[in-house]
Amino acid sequence: MAGDELRQRFEMLEAEVLPLAESPAVGAIRRRGRRRQRTVRAAVLVPAVLVGALVARGVEDQQPRPWVGPVAPVPTTQPASVPPTSAVPPTTIEGPPTTPAAPSTTAAAAARVELRPDGLGVVGFGTGEREALDRLERRLGAPDERGAWRGATPFGTCPGPVRAVRWGRLYVLFTSGPTRYAAGGRWHLFTYQVDAVRRTAIDPDYNGPWPPPDPPPLRGVSPQTAAGIGFGSTLAELRRVYGRHLRVSYGEPAMAYQFRVDLGAAGELSGSLSGGTPSATITFLAAGAPCGE
Amino acid sequence: MAERDFDEFYAGNYGRLVVQVFAVTGNLADAEDAVQEAFARASVCWGRVGSYHSPEGWVRRVALNLAFTGLRRARRLVEVLSRAPAPPPVPPLPADSLALVAALKALPLGFRQVLALHYLADLPVERIAGELGIAVGTVKSRLARARQALARQLIDGEEEVTSGRR
Numbered sequence: 124m125a126g127d128e129l130r131q132r133f134e135m136l137e138a139e140v141l142p143l144a145e146s147p148a149v150g151a152i153r154r155r156g157r158r159r160q161r162t163v164r165a166a167v168l169v170p171a172v173l174v175g176a177l178v179a180r181g182v183e184d185q186q187p188r189p190w191v192g193p194v195a196p197v198p199t200t201q202p203a204s205v206p207p208t209s210a211v212p213p214t215t216i217e218g219p220p221t222t223p224a225a226p227s228t229t230a231a232a233a234a235r236v237e238l239r240p241d242g243l244g245v246v247g248f249g250t251g252e253r254e255a256l257d258r259l260e261r262r263l264g265a266p267d268e269r270g271a272w273r274g275a276t277p278f279g280t281c282p283g284p285v286r287a288v289r290w291g292r293l294y295v296l297f298t299s300g301p302t303r304y305a306a307g308g309r310w311h312l313f314t315y316q317v318d319a320v321r322r323t324a325i326d327p328d329y330n331g332p333w334p335p336p337d338p339p340p341l342r343g344v345s346p347q348t349a350a351g352i353g354f355g356s357t358l359a360e361l362r363r364v365y366g367r368h369l370r371v372s373y374g375e376p377a378m379a380y381q382f383r384v385d386l387g388a389a390g391e392l393s394g395s396l397s398g399g400t401p402s403a404t405i406t407f408l409a410a411g412a413p414c415g416e
Numbered sequence: 417m418a419e420r421d422f423d424e425f426y427a428g429n430y431g432r433l434v435v436q437v438f439a440v441t442g443n444l445a446d447a448e449d450a451v452q453e454a455f456a457r458a459s460v461c462w463g464r465v466g467s468y469h470s471p472e473g474w475v476r477r478v479a480l481n482l483a484f485t486g487l488r489r490a491r492r493l494v495e496v497l498s499r500a501p502a503p504p505p506v507p508p509l510p511a512d513s514l515a516l517v518a519a520l521k522a523l524p525l526g527f528r529q530v531l532a533l534h535y536l537a538d539l540p541v542e543r544i545a546g547e548l549g550i551a552v553g554t555v556k557s558r559l560a561r562a563r564q565a566l567a568r569q570l571i572d573g574e575e576e577v578t579s580g581r582r
Contacts, residue, residue: 126563129535129563129566129567130535132512132513132516132570133439133516133531133535133536134535135510135512135513135516136435136439136509136513136516136517136536137432137435137536139509139510139513140434140435140438140444140509140513141431141432141435143444144430144431144434144435144438144444144447144448146426146427146430146431147452149422149423149426149427152426152452152455152456152459153456153459153460155452155453155456156455156456156457156458156459156460157460159453159456159457159460160460
């Protein structure tokens, strides 16, 4: 194919796409620019204040660990999910094959890993990282993955640097940034999410053909609420359990069916659904102070 | 005066830049988002950007960076998160143009960039080298290989259509 012919085809493409590219009013572009400028200024100011606060308190003892990838193979067989009722003993939870920590039989072990608006049952939001990990590893065994990020993360924009630990479908996130649960400078649990895919497999710098390959789906540990709601539960089940506390909407920011369970002072659960029909299922569930886009 | 300059610059370049970024990304919505954001950024620092030798090149470069990092990553994450159907990847276009877009999408990013800058932005190889931050020789060889690869893709696509019609 000659160069002239290619040029003609590009010229045709330009002529056909130009009418489709409707330009917003220049005023709207200017406003968008000013909005962004304000956001950038705030983004610069807030970390500066945080750094000042950190210096005043003494620097945190640990720096975020670099990404270390999977630390144990994901079990090929589905471990028993954390049961929805507290009557089931926690020893039914199975960890990966290399799990070093045996389930505790102490009184502390009687508490369950449970999706709650204020945490995970055995640990509440605001719990220090080490303590939270100790308790969770006692219940769930060694995690499948650990990672650490500053700035943009696979989870969106978070309140500060983030460390994430994953067991099966459960991502548990810690930050040293300020949240409603703790002041900045102390690594603490601030959110969890039960996810469909291995979010950490998404390459933020991907630059190849579009679309990129889908991240692998997650299996394994998949806790539920006390009422048995978790990944894969249906919208009908959500309605039956939470009734008037449940709100379902469609639209921004995910352009998908989303739900929110407002439990008043206890907090809220939120997530995404595969659709808007009663048989639609939960594809994502989170609580705490989730990271935003 | 500066405001009027920006308005004219925006009105005169928006459409062409969308087409150029579209040729690289293959997605019109992404291209429009990226170009609008790039113009928004230019508007707040127009005093500086407007004095550049090629403000258009600055906006194009910002738009391409955005299209391949921030905006696309955010959209991809949202799609993954929600499993919502993605917006149509290409607008309704005649078959020849759709074939060209599909062929471009099958090429590596570096090829798409040089083709868009050469055929749509009408830039000489020296300017392409400057915008992409690569050597002039690299631009020439990449352009030659990109042309060959694009022609091959277009011919393969036409053969597929022909054999499908039989």
